[in-house]
Amino acid sequence: MKGGRVWVLWLALLWMSSLQAQEKVLHVAFSASETGFDPVQTSDLNTAAIEQQLFESLLTYDYLARPAKLVPRLAATMPSVSGQGRVWTFTLKKGVYFSPDPVFRGKKREVTATDVVYTLMRFMDPKNRSPYKFLLDGKIEGLDERAAQARATGHFDYDTPVAGLTVLDPWHVRVHLKTTDYNFGHAMAQPVMGIVAREVIEAYAGDTASHPVGTGPYRLGQWLRSARIELIRNPNYRPEVWHFSPGNDPENRRLVAQMEGKMLPRIDRIDIQIIEEAQSAWLSFGKGELDILGIPAQFSPLALSGDQLRPEWVRRGVHLDRIVEPAIAYYFINQQDPVLGGMTPAKIALRRAIFLAMNDGEMMRVIDKGQAIRTTYPIPPGVAGADAQYQSLLNYDPELANQLLDAYGYRRDRTGYRLQPDGKPLEVQYTTGLSSQDRELDEVMKKSLDRIGLRFSSNKLKFPDIIRAERQCQVQFRLSAWIADYPDGDNFMQLWYGPHTHENNASCYQDPEWDRLYEQTLTLPDSPRRDALYHRLARRLELYGVTKVSTSALRNVLSQPWVLGYRAHPILPSVWNYLDVEERHGATP
Amino acid sequence: MTVQMDSSMRSESAWSLALRRLWRDPVGRISLGVVTFYLVLVGMVLAGWLGTRWNDPVAVNYAPPTWFVSAANRVTLPAGEAWDRTLVVPLYGWTDPLEPLWSEARAAAQRIQPEPVSYRLTLPFGADKWGRDVGQKVLKGTQTSVWVGLVAAFVATLIGTVLGALAGYYGRVVDDLLNGFYGVLTSIPYLLLVFAVAAVLQQKGVGTLILILGLTGWTGVFRLVRAEYMKHRTREYVLAAGALGASHGRRVWVHILPNVGHVVLVQFSQNLVGFIKSEVILSFLGFGVPVSSVSWGSMLNEAQNELILGKWWQLVVTTVAMAVFVTASSLLTDALRDALDPRLNS
Numbered sequence: 001m002k003g004g005r006v007w008v009l010w011l012a013l014l015w016m017s018s019l020q021a022q023e024k025v026l027h028v029a030f031s032a033s034e035t036g037f038d039p040v041q042t043s044d045l046n047t048a049a050i051e052q053q054l055f056e057s058l059l060t061y062d063y064l065a066r067p068a069k070l071v072p073r074l075a076a077t078m079p080s081v082s083g084q085g086r087v088w089t090f091t092l093k094k095g096v097y098f099s100p101d102p103v104f105r106g107k108k109r110e111v112t113a114t115d116v117v118y119t120l121m122r123f124m125d126p127k128n129r130s131p132y133k134f135l136l137d138g139k140i141e142g143l144d145e146r147a148a149q150a151r152a153t154g155h156f157d158y159d160t161p162v163a164g165l166t167v168l169d170p171w172h173v174r175v176h177l178k179t180t181d182y183n184f185g186h187a188m189a190q191p192v193m194g195i196v197a198r199e200v201i202e203a204y205a206g207d208t209a210s211h212p213v214g215t216g217p218y219r220l221g222q223w224l225r226s227a228r229i230e231l232i233r234n235p236n237y238r239p240e241v242w243h244f245s246p247g248n249d250p251e252n253r254r255l256v257a258q259m260e261g262k263m264l265p266r267i268d269r270i271d272i273q274i275i276e277e278a279q280s281a282w283l284s285f286g287k288g289e290l291d292i293l294g295i296p297a298q299f300s301p302l303a304l305s306g307d308q309l310r311p312e313w314v315r316r317g318v319h320l321d322r323i324v325e326p327a328i329a330y331y332f333i334n335q336q337d338p339v340l341g342g343m344t345p346a347k348i349a350l351r352r353a354i355f356l357a358m359n360d361g362e363m364m365r366v367i368d369k370g371q372a373i374r375t376t377y378p379i380p381p382g383v384a385g386a387d388a389q390y391q392s393l394l395n396y397d398p399e400l401a402n403q404l405l406d407a408y409g410y411r412r413d414r415t416g417y418r419l420q421p422d423g424k425p426l427e428v429q430y431t432t433g434l435s436s437q438d439r440e441l442d443e444v445m446k447k448s449l450d451r452i453g454l455r456f457s458s459n460k461l462k463f464p465d466i467i468r469a470e471r472q473c474q475v476q477f478r479l480s481a482w483i484a485d486y487p488d489g490d491n492f493m494q495l496w497y498g499p500h501t502h503e504n505n506a507s508c509y510q511d512p513e514w515d516r517l518y519e520q521t522l523t524l525p526d527s528p529r530r531d532a533l534y535h536r537l538a539r540r541l542e543l544y545g546v547t548k549v550s551t552s553a554l555r556n557v558l559s560q561p562w563v564l565g566y567r568a569h570p571i572l573p574s575v576w577n578y579l580d581v582e583e584r585h586g587a588t589p
Numbered sequence: 590m591t592v593q594m595d596s597s598m599r600s601e602s603a604w605s606l607a608l609r610r611l612w613r614d615p616v617g618r619i620s621l622g623v624v625t626f627y628l629v630l631v632g633m634v635l636a637g638w639l640g641t642r643w644n645d646p647v648a649v650n651y652a653p654p655t656w657f658v659s660a661a662n663r664v665t666l667p668a669g670e671a672w673d674r675t676l677v678v679p680l681y682g683w684t685d686p687l688e689p690l691w692s693e694a695r696a697a698a699q700r701i702q703p704e705p706v707s708y709r710l711t712l713p714f715g716a717d718k719w720g721r722d723v724g725q726k727v728l729k730g731t732q733t734s735v736w737v738g739l740v741a742a743f744v745a746t747l748i749g750t751v752l753g754a755l756a757g758y759y760g761r762v763v764d765d766l767l768n769g770f771y772g773v774l775t776s777i778p779y780l781l782l783v784f785a786v787a788a789v790l791q792q793k794g795v796g797t798l799i800l801i802l803g804l805t806g807w808t809g810v811f812r813l814v815r816a817e818y819m820k821h822r823t824r825e826y827v828l829a830a831g832a833l834g835a836s837h838g839r840r841v842w843v844h845i846l847p848n849v850g851h852v853v854l855v856q857f858s859q860n861l862v863g864f865i866k867s868e869v870i871l872s873f874l875g876f877g878v879p880v881s882s883v884s885w886g887s888m889l890n891e892a893q894n895e896l897i898l899g900k901w902w903q904l905v906v907t908t909v910a911m912a913v914f915v916t917a918s919s920l921l922t923d924a925l926r927d928a929l930d931p932r933l934n935s
Contacts, residue, residue: 279894282897298894298898301898302897302898345687345690349690391678397674399703400674400695400698403693403697403698404687404694407690407693407694408690434874436891442880443719443880446881456881457879458793460793532681536682536683539679539681540683543685544686
């Protein structure tokens with residue numbers, strides 16, 4: 001009897017190991033922790049990358065088309081737009097089901113127009129404090145009034161319909177906008193706009209971030225917070241076929257040859273590790289333990305010579321994909337900070353002096369290892385509204401910074417560091433993370449501030465804590481980065497909009513004059529008139545010492561030879577659902 | 590004969606005997622020499638005679654190490670990035686809130702012509718990514734690490750000795766309380782405890798580091814000193830002192846302490862080595878010294894990324910400096926224990 005049991009166990013194990021061999025797994029790594037998977041509460045790229053796979057928005061971007069082009073995802077077709085860009089009608093795909101969850105009691109739950117309306121409403125619920133509220137804020141008829149009512153009563157009414165969100169039938173929803181908005185389609189393509197089911201959100205109220213239930217190609221498997229996230233194939237996923245047009249790009253033609261006509265998703269399990277140290281990630285890729293890796297800047301000399309992949313990697317069959325990120329790295333100073341904030345000329349001068357002392361050239365050379373370009377305008381290349389000719393007011397110039405500080409009475413004490421004009425001590429607190437690259441940033445920052453006689457101190461936090469502190473306007477000074485959610489300048493300019501304080505306006509800048517001009521840009525499509533306004537906005541940020549745009553990074557992504565169909569996408573945070581992996585053919589050293 | 594007898598019978602103090610025994614041991618002699626050499630270096634850096642220029646970029650980035658200096662070992666680079674100071678940017682209809690001082694400052698800055706700076710192409714110990722001399726850095730790093738180790742070991746030994754003496758001498762409630770405290774503290778894994786203290790102190794700096802290590806590292810000393818005091822408090826000489834009217838305090842600090850001094854001294858030197866290693870680990874993990882300073886740990890942390898790029902010199906120099914000191918200190922601890930323990934010497 002006993003022996004019999006052991007025999008059965010062996011058989012089961014054998015059967016399981018044969019399954020393991022057939023299972024296709026993709027291994028990837030993130031450099032920072034996820035923050036939890038409720039789309040409405042997400043603001044960081046890593047979490048968005050996972051949500052891109054768990055949830056589906058109405059629209060998305062074509063995988064291969066450049067510049068990025070909107071295409072339908074949960075919608076059956078592109079929306080029909082009427083009323084001068086104010087009435088948007090979306091048609092949903094039929095037969096789309098949420099991934100299985102106990103809340104559905106074993107029944108398959110189909111997505112309908114009501115879910116779309118609920119998902120949009122959630123962003124305006126004050127309880128959710130959504131960082132992406134700006135996508136809908138002040139845009140949809142009746143929704144802001146609903147939010148105001150919720151602020152007054154403490155309860156958001158989801159049951160009464162809103163004038164601007166009309167359910168025509170289960171598969172048609174019409175959105176009435178207050179003003180003309182040509183970017184509403186981009187808003188509907190955000191991974192955070194992934195459609196959710198009301199009963200799931202309400203069943204897990206208070207802990208929605210750990211119970212993501214969407215319609216995406218994957219669902220959440222094992223999850224070790226801040227360590228490992230596993231995505232497994234969603235059994236309810238509808239039949240989707242890999243079909244993209246290669247255009248004139250030979251690299252795209254290779255992809256089409258590999259992937260055209262395959263049923264999606266190809267990969268059974270996606271294994272995401274959080275590897276904060278770039279070196280560990282780099283070595284893992286070298287050993288073949290990671291399948292796709294963006295080359296950490298400090299290791300680019302090992303992978304690249306100039307802009308080409310080094311021969312030893314080419315011989316291993318590794319592919320390089322290289323694009324300019326639609327992103328900016330920018331310094332910001334908290335305008336509400338008791339030491340650096342405020343609108344008196346002396347404070348403005350201090351902030352401008354700090355920005356003048358930032359050595360962008362050295363930053364690119366030493367920290368980015370040449371894998372970045374200097375950008376001065378808040379809108380980076382490749383995004384509508386960009387201006388490569390824009391001249392910054394705040395170029396690296398420590399002599400000018402010193403003259404300015406002298407002129408405004410920031411005297412030096414006996415140690416050579418400056419005091420506030422009223423004689424109080426002065427210290428600039430810079431916020432960074434805990435990795436070794438953050439220490440390098442600290443070093444550049446200290447050197448830069450030493451040059452103009454400002455005392456430096458560093459505040460080291462984990463990434464999610466930095467974001468939290470920024471929202472509470474408690475970060476004094478930081479080099480932050482913003483990557484385009486959608487390829488339009490508005491996505492960058494909104495970073496300084498007064499009402500976005502406590503959301504994405506980390507500088508906590510509230511300037512009625514600036515806000516008024518910004519609101520004007522919202523009514524304009526991408527045009528020279530809008531560009532003129534953007535130039536005024538950008539200059540005002542420099543004049544008042546709010547921000548200095550520093551660089552745009554180059555993204556170099558390596559993929560192993562057994563990864564099929566990979567192309568870096570400037571906007572989509574993850575493209576795992578379009579990939580396939582082959583059996584490895586001894587390419588690992 | 591009588592003369593000889595006299596000289597051999599003159600009683601020597603236990604401490605000078607121990608010192609003689611230490612000096613007779615060649616390992617003890619050498620390690621004492623090395624440790625003294627390091628302490629002198631630390632003193633000189635603290636006094637500002639050495640390692641003061643560690644933060645100055647004197648060479649090109651990653652200048653390689655070489656001992657053969659040729660005449661053409663310098664390169665002159667323009668100071669600062671080239672940008673046209675005379676360029677007037679359009680304000681797009683705004684007025685500058687800092688006028689007229691901004692224009693005046695610009696005019697004044699334009700008159701300053703930055704001097705071109707010359708950098709070295711090689712250095713005896715090489716340069717780091719900012720072109721700082723690794724030789725200077727390792728001096729400064731040695732000072733930080735050894736100083737942190739010394740002061741933290743002093744703090745830990747002081748706390749451990751005082752609490753151990755109280756617990757061992759008074760026993761009963763005092764002993765129970767202190768033992769309970771000891772038990773709680775040692776039940777927490779060491780690194781976790783260190784991180785917890787670091788999180789509570791909230792500040793970064795050499796002072797914080799010393800506090801962290803000192804406040805968490807006294808437990809070993811406590812245990813040993815307590816045991817010694819329990820043993821000694823019933824000895825005849827202590828009872829005699831009590832009979833003669835010596836107070837408890839006098840018995841604890843004047844009568845017993847000198848007799849357990851050797852245990853304290855050995856513990857001190859053992860802690861020194863332990864704390865230097867802990868400092869390296871903490872700095873390596875990013876909890877250590879701030880960027881305004883440099884230590885062995887922060888240098889090793891930098892070196893991990895450099896090594897992969899083939900820049901080995903910072904790693905080698907730091908490792909050698911650290912390994913020599915830690916080894917010498919450990920050997921000295923052993924030799925001290927041997928010298929101070931009369932039973933081993935019979």
